[in-house]
Amino acid sequence: MKPTYTSTRNACKLCAPLGASLVFKGIEGCVPLIHGSQGCATYIRRYMISHYKEPVDIASSNFSEETTVFGGNKNFITGINNIRSQYHPDVVGIASTCLSETIGEDVPGLIREYGEVNAGTHIPRFVNASTPSYCGTHMDGFHHTVTATLKAMAQAGTQGEHINILPGFVSPADLRYLKEVLEDFGIDYVLFPDYSESLDNVHTREYQLIPSGGTPVRRIEMTGTAKATIEFGTVFNKGAVRTKGPNHIESAGEYLQRAFDVPNHQMRMPIGIDASDKFFDTLATLSGRPVPEKYQKERGRLIDAYVDAHKYVFGKRAALYGEEDLVLGMVGFFEEIGVHTVLASSGGESGLLKREVDKLLQTDNDTRVVNGMDFASIREEVKALAPDFLIGNSKGYYISRELQIPLVRIGFPIHDRFGAARIHHIGYRGTQELFDRVVNAIIEYKQDHASVAYKYI
Amino acid sequence: MSYILNERKNQVSHAGINADTVACNKPSLAGSVSQRACVFCGSRVVLYPIADALHLIHGPIGCAAYTWDIRGSMSSGPELHRMSFSTDLHEKEVIFGGEPKLYASLIELIDKYQPKAAFVYTTCIVGVIGDDVERICRQVTREKGIPVLPVQAPGFQGSKKDGYKVACETLFNLVGTLNLPTPKYSINILGDFNLAGELWILLDYYKRMGVHVNATITGDGRVDAIRNAHNAALNVVQCSGSMNYLAKMMKDTYGIPSMRVSYFGIEDMSDALYDVARFFKSDEMMDKARDLVRDEFQRLMPALAWYRERLQGKKAAIYVGGAFKAISLIKALRLIGVQSVIVGSQTGTPEDYELIKQLCDEGTIIVDDSNPVELSNFVKEKEADIFIGGVKERPIAHKIGLGFCDHNHERKEPLAGYEGMMNFAKEIYATAMSPVWRFTK
Ligand code: SF4
Ligand code: SF4
Numbered sequence A: 001m002k003p004t005y006t007s008t009r010n011a012c013k014l015c016a017p018l019g020a021s022l023v024f025k026g027i028e029g030c031v032p033l034i035h036g037s038q039g040c041a042t043y044i045r046r047y048m049i050s051h052y053k054e055p056v057d058i059a060s061s062n063f064s065e066e067t068t069v070f071g072g073n074k075n076f077i078t079g080i081n082n083i084r085s086q087y088h089p090d091v092v093g094i095a096s097t098c099l100s101e102t103i104g105e106d107v108p109g110l111i112r113e114y115g116e117v118n119a120g121t122h123i124p125r126f127v128n129a130s131t132p133s134y135c136g137t138h139m140d141g142f143h144h145t146v147t148a149t150l151k152a153m154a155q156a157g158t159q160g161e162h163i164n165i166l167p168g169f170v171s172p173a174d175l176r177y178l179k180e181v182l183e184d185f186g187i188d189y190v191l192f193p194d195y196s197e198s199l200d201n202v203h204t205r206e207y208q209l210i211p212s213g214g215t216p217v218r219r220i221e222m223t224g225t226a227k228a229t230i231e232f233g234t235v236f237n238k239g240a241v242r243t244k245g246p247n248h249i250e251s252a253g254e255y256l257q258r259a260f261d262v263p264n265h266q267m268r269m270p271i272g273i274d275a276s277d278k279f280f281d282t283l284a285t286l287s288g289r290p291v292p293e294k295y296q297k298e299r300g301r302l303i304d305a306y307v308d309a310h311k312y313v314f315g316k317r318a319a320l321y322g323e324e325d326l327v328l329g330m331v332g333f334f335e336e337i338g339v340h341t342v343l344a345s346s347g348g349e350s351g352l353l354k355r356e357v358d359k360l361l362q363t364d365n366d367t368r369v370v371n372g373m374d375f376a377s378i379r380e381e382v383k384a385l386a387p388d389f390l391i392g393n394s395k396g397y398y399i400s401r402e403l404q405i406p407l408v409r410i411g412f413p414i415h416d417r418f419g420a421a422r423i424h425h426i427g428y429r430g431t432q433e434l435f436d437r438v439v440n441a442i443i444e445y446k447q448d449h450a451s452v453a454y455k456y457i
Numbered sequence B: 001m002s003y004i005l006n007e008r009k010n011q012v013s014h015a016g017i018n019a020d021t022v023a024c025n026k027p028s029l030a031g032s033v034s035q036r037a038c039v040f041c042g043s044r045v046v047l048y049p050i051a052d053a054l055h056l057i058h059g060p061i062g063c064a065a066y067t068w069d070i071r072g073s074m075s076s077g078p079e080l081h082r083m084s085f086s087t088d089l090h091e092k093e094v095i096f097g098g099e100p101k102l103y104a105s106l107i108e109l110i111d112k113y114q115p116k117a118a119f120v121y122t123t124c125i126v127g128v129i130g131d132d133v134e135r136i137c138r139q140v141t142r143e144k145g146i147p148v149l150p151v152q153a154p155g156f157q158g159s160k161k162d163g164y165k166v167a168c169e170t171l172f173n174l175v176g177t178l179n180l181p182t183p184k185y186s187i188n189i190l191g192d193f194n195l196a197g198e199l200w201i202l203l204d205y206y207k208r209m210g211v212h213v214n215a216t217i218t219g220d221g222r223v224d225a226i227r228n229a230h231n232a233a234l235n236v237v238q239c240s241g242s243m244n245y246l247a248k249m250m251k252d253t254y255g256i257p258s259m260r261v262s263y264f265g266i267e268d269m270s271d272a273l274y275d276v277a278r279f280f281k282s283d284e285m286m287d288k289a290r291d292l293v294r295d296e297f298q299r300l301m302p303a304l305a306w307y308r309e310r311l312q313g314k315k316a317a318i319y320v321g322g323a324f325k326a327i328s329l330i331k332a333l334r335l336i337g338v339q340s341v342i343v344g345s346q347t348g349t350p351e352d353y354e355l356i357k358q359l360c361d362e363g364t365i366i367v368d369d370s371n372p373v374e375l376s377n378f379v380k381e382k383e384a385d386i387f388i389g390g391v392k393e394r395p396i397a398h399k400i401g402l403g404f405c406d407h408n409h410e411r412k413e414p415l416a417g418y419e420g421m422m423n424f425a426k427e428i429y430a431t432a433m434s435p436v437w438r439f440t441k
Helices: A016-025 A038-052 A065-070 A073-087 A098-102 A107-117 A138-153 A172-185 A217-225 A252-260 A273-287 A293-313 A324-337 A353-360 A375-385 A394-403 A427-448 B006-011 B039-047 B061-065 B091-096 B099-113 B124-129 B133-144 B160-174 B198-208 B223-227 B240-254 B266-279 B283-311 B323-335 B350-359 B372-382 B394-400 B417-432 B435-439
Strands: A030-035 A091-096 A125-129 A163-166 A189-191 A228-232 A264-267 A317-321 A340-345 A368-370 A389-392 A407-409 B012-014 B053-058 B117-122 B148-152 B186-190 B212-217 B234-238 B258-261 B315-320 B339-345 B365-368 B386-389 B403-406
Touching (some): A016 A038, A016 A125, A016 A138, A030 A038, A030 A073, A038 B039, A091 A138, A098 B124, A125 A138, A138 A217, A163 A252, A172 A427, A189 A217, A264 A273, A273 A293, A273 A427, A317 A375, A324 A353, A324 A427, A353 A368, A375 A394, B006 B012, B039 B053, B039 B160, B039 B240, B053 B099, B117 B133, B160 B240, B198 B283, B234 B240, B258 B266, B266 B283, B266 B323, B283 B417, B323 B339, B350 B365, B365 B372, B394 B403
Parallel strands (some): A091 A125, A163 A189, A228 A264, A317 A340, A317 A389, A389 A407, B234 B258, B315 B386, B386 B403
């Protein structure tokens, strides 16, 4: 089902180079360069800074009128030179824009030329992601860039003992959790992209030109020789419209499987017990070790919490919005605790959301599942459906306020609160956090609207 | 200063020491992480506060998504400006043209929201794919009977400042299209965007002086008031960059004189009132202005003294969009005992930078269109305690362990007027004197 408006009113999606920049921030020593005019880079920086509260340096090749007519060759070269002399990066991640794509810039050609002219000097590695926004959203840009990076760097060789973890667009807290889990399992791993530090850093006392953290290039190279890949998601960027290149879009895990025979374990984002079980069981199988007691206890506590609070959530009606793979993770979780997802919506345009929701719920479910949504349409749906709470990023706050329906903030962006980078969504512990927040949001709403200030629930 | 790119060296200077002028009005360098945005951004922020107009961004989604409710401009009535409308161009339209989608979007949105006018912003790729936006606008104007105005703002055609000019040209097309009864002592307020309700503070001052405010352009702006703006006696223009051009066109065409003012800091604020009274040559008005200023001073000065005592000797770095604002900030900081050691802007003019040089103490770094690398080095070199800037500068300051005061267009506390000066002092104090800095040393 598609909204009936031609125009987009209050978009529930962002543009592709933002997704690419996130991935580039997850490569050690990398500076992103947005190939196009100045505004796109500045806007994307501002948007990310307001969420992560961290410096986000993204260079731009600053197209001018002249560049637009005669091509970005000169700007590209000056741009790379200036980045090199100011940042000394190991990697430059280049994301194209609507503009550079429309005028037909040949970025691989520019990179090649740059390499030839500067042969003999220490040239950074280049990763090139083609990310015109008219072909898809920030998630399309994100996944496209993950795959593009692996295509540029993954190497063949004898199979090692390590595994690849491709978590998709999760929070820095989620990434830190994944590292902890893998270390506790004693598994050697390559986690990519890893912006857990670069976008949620300690107080450094100095302005790090390139923030510390990120997956090192030599580790990314090893993705080709891993013994397995675990990737979270089922939609990825499979809905992106691309006329150039193959129509069937591979996920990064699928690419590694096809090109390097690395077995791919694709699974829904591990939110909720079932999905987390699947993740932990896979790790147990791959490592040949049982799930560490620490996580069995986390699981046990989560079940205990489900039991304690079950009555407060059962039958409650939720309206969900956000990136497709996050929405799907949440739908699965809500199903476990008896929350009825009345609206599962996304600004993503894959057209796959309905099919995937139906796999999780019974096919005769009455959940409204809508791709290609904007907030104005979400507002209209929410008004009609009158759910008990909204859950998604902070941009839905105005709907929550107007309709007096509580909002639980998850995902990206969260521009009106602190701690966005520390919101933990995945695994038993992340689910526990989400569960507590959902339960408490419902209780708080009821308490705030009760006739007395009651002290016990 | 090896961290400054060679091509940028002449965009950095010092007060006093040398006579070099700061080179400015230059496009940002490729590969530098400029803090500037684009032409579209400039036009968007200027027109944004017009609350009863439809603002439709013609282009792919990003340009619209990133500017959704981007300014804290408040409205006393309609709030259509706080919606983000986009034609959200897809590949199909990029190849075959976006005109049908633009037309359909305009019609449906005008039908649904009944705006008084519509602005259609053209972004980068529209400039390339060759949609005839003007023709569509003319057609919809005819069909719907409201002004539908193209805002030709492809980002690559310059910097944010060029966008101001584009916005002014668009506004000028509206001015003079309606005649309403307008009192004798009428002014238009240009260049205040009613961030955090700042305009309302000014309206109160002018009302107390007996001055009628005709059109506010564009804070709490209304289409009809702007159409009638040519009937005012005077344009009072704040913020050098964004509105001077409109004032000039109105002077050339309608003979309306203009004056430049600033509402930040008490000296500049008071001048903004006296100058208006002087313009109208009214003793009564001048007396009222004097009374007002005296009242406000009596309230403000003791309170400010408390802050000055505590902030004495602190050093500030200023990096803001417009240089005129930087100038007011230097004075306002001085009033509370804070010295400005770095002063920069994204869009200053040579005259602005000259003035800054004269105002500042010897050795102050003066910079045009800076970037994170430079700014972080400057503040270290100058041992600044506080940074005053926008969203993109905040993490730079914080990562180094510097206090930060938001002087951008998202702010939620008014900083204009006497009340604003008080808030400014409070904010500087809150950031400079917080106990948390103990842990960052
Ligand atoms: S530079 Fe062009 S494409 Fe980028 S935000 Fe500005 S208008 Fe939009
Ligand atoms: S032009 Fe494209 S890349 Fe640039 S901001 Fe707009 S949507 Fe994003």
